Amino acid sequence: MVSVKVEDVWMTFGKVEALRGVNLEVAEGELVTLLGPSGCGKTTLLRVISGLYRPTRGRVYFDSEDVTEKNPWERNVGLVFQDYALWPHLKVYDNIAYGLRLRKIPKDEIDERVHRVASLLGIEDLLDRYPHQLSGGQQQRVALARAVVINPSVLLLDEPLSNLDAKIRINVRTEIRKLQKELKITSIYVTHDQEEALVISDRIAVMNKGFIEQVGSPLDIYYRPRTLFVADFVGQVNIVKGKVAEVAPDTGELVVESEIGELHVSADEKASKGEEVYLAFRPENVEILRAPRGGSAGLLEGRVDSVQFLGSLLRVDVEVGGKRIRAEIHNPARAGLFSPGEKVYLRVDPGNIRVLKG
Numbered sequence: 001m002v003s004v005k006v007e008d009v010w011m012t013f014g015k016v017e018a019l020r021g022v023n024l025e026v027a028e029g030e031l032v033t034l035l036g037p038s039g040c041g042k043t044t045l046l047r048v049i050s051g052l053y054r055p056t057r058g059r060v061y062f063d064s065e066d067v068t069e070k071n072p073w074e075r076n077v078g079l080v081f082q083d084y085a086l087w088p089h090l091k092v093y094d095n096i097a098y099g100l101r102l103r104k105i106p107k108d109e110i111d112e113r114v115h116r117v118a119s120l121l122g123i124e125d126l127l128d129r130y131p132h133q134l135s136g137g138q139q140q141r142v143a144l145a146r147a148v149v150i151n152p153s154v155l156l157l158d159e160p161l162s163n164l165d166a167k168i169r170i171n172v173r174t175e176i177r178k179l180q181k182e183l184k185i186t187s188i189y190v191t192h193d194q195e196e197a198l199v200i201s202d203r204i205a206v207m208n209k210g211f212i213e214q215v216g217s218p219l220d221i222y223y224r225p226r227t228l229f230v231a232d233f234v235g236q237v238n239i240v241k242g243k244v245a246e247v248a249p250d251t252g253e254l255v256v257e258s259e260i261g262e263l264h265v266s267a268d269e270k271a272s273k274g275e276e277v278y279l280a281f282r283p284e285n286v287e288i289l290r291a292p293r294g295g296s297a298g299l300l301e302g303r304v305d306s307v308q309f310l311g312s313l314l315r316v317d318v319e320v321g322g323k324r325i326r327a328e329i330h331n332p333a334r335a336g337l338f339s340p341g342e343k344v345y346l347r348v349d350p351g352n353i354r355v356l357k358g
């Protein structure tokens with residue numbers, strides 16, 4: 001087990017700055033996901049960590065060892081790609097054993113290790129088949145087995161589930177996580193799928209335009225985004241502009257005059273009087289009422305714009321002060337349906353609003 005440290009890494013391709021001063025630390029045995037939109041530099045960063053690319057500037061450390069100038073095989077990394085990249089002419093057994101044979105491991109030990117990972121991944125029955133005789137999900141399990149059988153210092157996975165259909169993707173991602181925890185392999189996982197990142201990671205590094213915007217646990221990233229980009233990229237969010245009208249002297253609670261009306265924000269969020277801010281809150285934190293229950297204080301009046309019934313939840317878009325605010329109701333059978341045009345009242349709990357600064 002090793003820890004990984006990326007220090008002020010820059011990578012330019014001609015005029016394109018793919019990475020612009022990236023810093024990241026991954027602890028021993030941890031799984032960190034690089035999450036971000038297409039072109040933000042995820043793959044480039046993974047390749048720098050793997051040794052496939054030399055960074056234009058900056059250093060990469062495995063524990064305290066500077067590996068920046070080392071090749072992938074000298075770093076002992078296990079790589080898993082989107083397209084499996086199995087040897088088509090080799091049986092599954094030989095695909096998995098390949099890296100061990102290169103390392104001149106004795107035959108008995110190879111046999112023992114191949115069977116061990118194959119059994120961990122439930123592919124023992126497939127060892128005699130060729131890759132073309134396997135489904136996509138099975139091929140990706142083989143690719144994973146091949147990457148971990150060498151006992152890599154670090155496991156690097158680049159969108160490993162992209163070629164699989166939705167249901168298989170969920171199975172394979174559960175297996176990746178189980179295997180990673182069982183073997184305690186330090187892992188870095190690239191995806192642009194926020195749900196995948198939330199489910200699989202110990203921590204997520206959200207990337208945008210060659211930078212890491214925020215690193216945190218899935219809960220942190222979801223509930224305590226620090227930038228507009230992170231709030232918007234991970235999950236659904238309502239964002240409204242406003243100006244701090246008051247900071248309550250006793251409680252520290254903020255009163256914000258926003259474009260949809262007055263909103264109260266808990267004292268955990270910091271801003272000063274007169275400051276222009278953005279307020280971000282999740283649709284599931286918007287309470288939607290038919291009548292102004294509990295007095296009208298803190299209620300926003302609006303009109304239902306559209307309603308989508310998605311089975312376990314009801315998504316209601318409400319027009320408030322010329323802006324569309326999304327509310328989500330879980331267990332809609334209990335709440336009843338809303339109709340477009342209906343007048344409603346919204347309430348957002350002060351503890352569920354984040355203050356973000358441009």
Ligand code: ATP
Pocket residue numbers: 013016017018036037038039040041042043044045192
């Ligand atoms: P995706 O999710 O689409 O794979 P990504 O976040 O992995 O995107 P990268 O592949 O790292 O993004 O690319 C980051 C930027 O660097 C992009 O603008 C890309 O066009 C550019 N880039 C990446 N590799 C090269 C290369 N070998 N030569 C020139 N430009 C490159």
